Amino acid sequence: MPKFLKNNTIVLLDGGVESYLMALYGMAMPTLRNLRKPETKQAPIVGLYGAAAELLVKACLVQAKGVEAMYKDGNIASGVYRFGSEVIEDMRRYIKNEDSCISYIWGNPDDHAEQRTKILHCLGKFKLHQELRANGLHAGLGCSRDIAIAVASDIFDFIQLLSQSKKLKPYLKNLPAPEAAIRDREVIIEDLTRRFRSAKDNAAKVNLLRGMYIVLPYIPEIKPDWVDSFDRIAVSPPTEGDLSYLAKTLTDAHSIYLLKNRGGKDGVPVRIEPHNPEALPIAIQNIKRTLSTTPDKFNNDILTANTRLDENRLDLPIDEFLVDLYALGLDSAGVLTAENRKLTAQQAWPFVAAAYSTNGTPRPCWFIISQCDEIDQLIAYMQRAAICGNGFLKRRIPELIASLQAYKNHTTVCFTTAKDTAFKDLPVSKTKIENMSGEQKKPFTPVFLRKYLPSDCVSAMIQDFVTGAKNAGNTLSALLELETLSENDRKIALTLLPLCFDGNNKNGLISVLRTKHLKNYISTARKMMFVADFIEYGPDF
Known part of the structure; x- marks a missing residue:
């Protein structure tokens, strides 16, 4: 095979691929002894996955910047290698800025936006992988099999993305994919949440939170605040504030809402096995409660x-x-x-x-x-x-x-x-509202009411409006709730409509949309609603 890459790059790629394969073999091997904690089996495995991620990223950097890119301060003679997180952050910066030094990675130099976005996603996950790697190799701390599978999937996805490069593809061919996750991501996160609530020490809580972030299917390209929080607790003891912030961010900022289990916190995580005849037969639509609130x-x-x-x-x-x-x-x-x-x-x-x-x-x-x-x-x-x-x-x-x-x-x-x-039309509508006279805001004069004599029911509503007991929106809403309207009542409703020009009267506009009496004025109500919302909450114009 012709040589497309630098020798050091090839060595690093081979090392990364072998680490990935060894980790896959480790996951497939049965456990031959009883362990105090089942997660311990995954300790060397996630260590190898973390090493694979670091070596693959280093290979890309060495090809782009030379072998000194993997040494501290670029000093090869010192023999001191850079931390994996530093290398990953460098690679992330080059990819994000589309630096010319990494142009060889793009499968299509003219159209690589999707490849770039997905690589950034993988690199965001790799920073979390490095902490799993350190825990596994230096402290014997593992993780659940589900998280190990998620980590393996991230690395395989990264390899597939690198394989789009004509230079890298020959060295990354025919690699096996990890096994599919047994449990759905939401179920895994629910399980981790249950463990997080019952964990006693902060270190265990940090590891469980990290697992939740790794399982997340999406990390925004814009660097979130929680990345810095994880970087900080990697080098100093985590505080309750750090944990509260990360837990809140996980719930709020990533659209992962963790439904509480009916009847308490100790729910049972579920595994879907559609082809297992001994599995409990539960229809998929019945697994979650109806979203009624x-x-x-x-x-x-x-x-x-x-x-x-x-x-x-x-x-x-x-x-x-x-x-x-x-x-x-x-x-x-x-x-x-x-x-x-x-x-x-x-x-x-x-x-x-x-x-x-x-x-x-x-x-x-x-x-x-x-x-x-x-x-x-x-x-x-x-x-x-x-x-x-x-x-x-x-x-x-x-x-x-x-x-x-x-x-x-x-x-x-x-x-x-x-x-x-x-x-x-926004400026025109705003000017029209601002120039509305006092007479226009009080249209129900004796002359008007003699000309358009309201029904008894509507007459009482008009009385409440005139005395200030109800605003235009409430009056219009109550009027439109009536089963039938006379022509005069309808005229009164149309007279109230222009007075529903702000948020305080929005229920009148909504009643126009949802009742039958003013169907021909739905577009007018929509426009007024748009204008009222923009004027009250939007920028000046």
């Missing part, structure tokens, strides 16, 4: 959207649920709690994308954006979503990004060149 539905939409985005597809929340959230408010809906007062970008983006992907007027979403404290990350998610989004989302993305940047920087956004009329 708003927070459950909210979290389920987040999980689905982020999973599909990782597959370069969009699966967004439905319009009706977005309107439900707007009607209730995030506090009343139970989405925001005393412990979690803000949303992450990963929680917010599916609803923003859904709002701007609709036919006609965009749906309200700034009430959600205003509760997100990661606007830069939200912008990155929206740019990513636009790539696989529909035509409505693609057309509106420039205005959305400009609005998000203005919101973050507390500046004004201009919609003069906007392609979508919903944005072009």
Whole structure:
């Protein structure tokens, strides 16, 4: 075979591949003696997997920068090698910046965005692998078989990505894939959560948390804060604050919501064995409870959207649920709690994308954006979503990004060149609201009521509005709930509609959408809802 790589690169690749294969053999071997802890069997195995990851990354760096890249301060004579985490971080930086020194890795130099994203994902996991490796080789501390399989899968995925390179492919051919995971990721995380709750010391809790992060199917390209937290506790004793932060981040920032087991914390992790005749026959749809509460539905939409985005597809929340959230408010809906007062970008983006992907007027979403404290990350998610989004989302993305940047920087956004009329009309609608006279806000004069004599029921509602007992939104909502309306009653409803121009009157607009009496004015109500949401929660314009 012709030689495509440097000698040192080939040696490192061979070492990485052999470490990977030895670990696979170790997993396949039966346990020949009783162990105090079953996880101990995986200690040398994860040590080998960690070594494989480090050697494969070093091979790439040595090919790019020379053999000195794997020595401390580049000093070959010292014989002191760099830490695996340092090497991985260097590789991550070169890949992220698309440095010319690693251009040989790209399968297609002109179109390698997907390969780059997936390599960054693997490198993010490899930093966690290095701590598993150290625990395994230096302290005899293993992990569960499930986590070992997840680690093996990460390394195999990395090898497959490197194999797209014409130079690397000949040295990485015909390698076996690890066995498939026996348990679903959610079940594994639920099991680890149960152990985390019962763990007594911080070191054990750190290892269990690390296992949860390794099992996660997706790590954002934007470096999350928890990476630094793991780096810190790797060199100093973990505090309760570190553990609380990492546990909270795992739950909130990664769309992994851990459902509590019915009847207590000690649930039984489940294994799916469809072809095992002795397995308990439970229909898959009955394994989880029905998602009946708003927070459950909210979290389920987040999980689905982020999973599909990782597959370069969009699966967004439905319009009706977005309107439900707007009607209730995030506090009343139970989405925001005393412990979690803000949303992450990963929680917010599916609803923003859904709002701007609709036919006609965009749906309200700034009430959600205003509760997100990661606007830069939200912008990155929206740019990513636009790539696989529909035509409505693609057309509106420039205005959305400009609005998000203005919101973050507390500046004004201009919609003069906007392609979508919903944005072009915003300044006009705002001016119209600001210039609304006192007479326009009090339309039910004696002359009006003599001309459009209301029914007795509606007359009482108008009385409440005129005296200030009810606002326009509440009055319109109550009126539209009636089974039948006379022509005069309908005229009164249409007179109330323009007065529902802010968030305090939104229930009137929602009633237009969900009742039968003003069906021809649904688009008007949608536009007013969009304007009210943007004015109240969005940037200045």
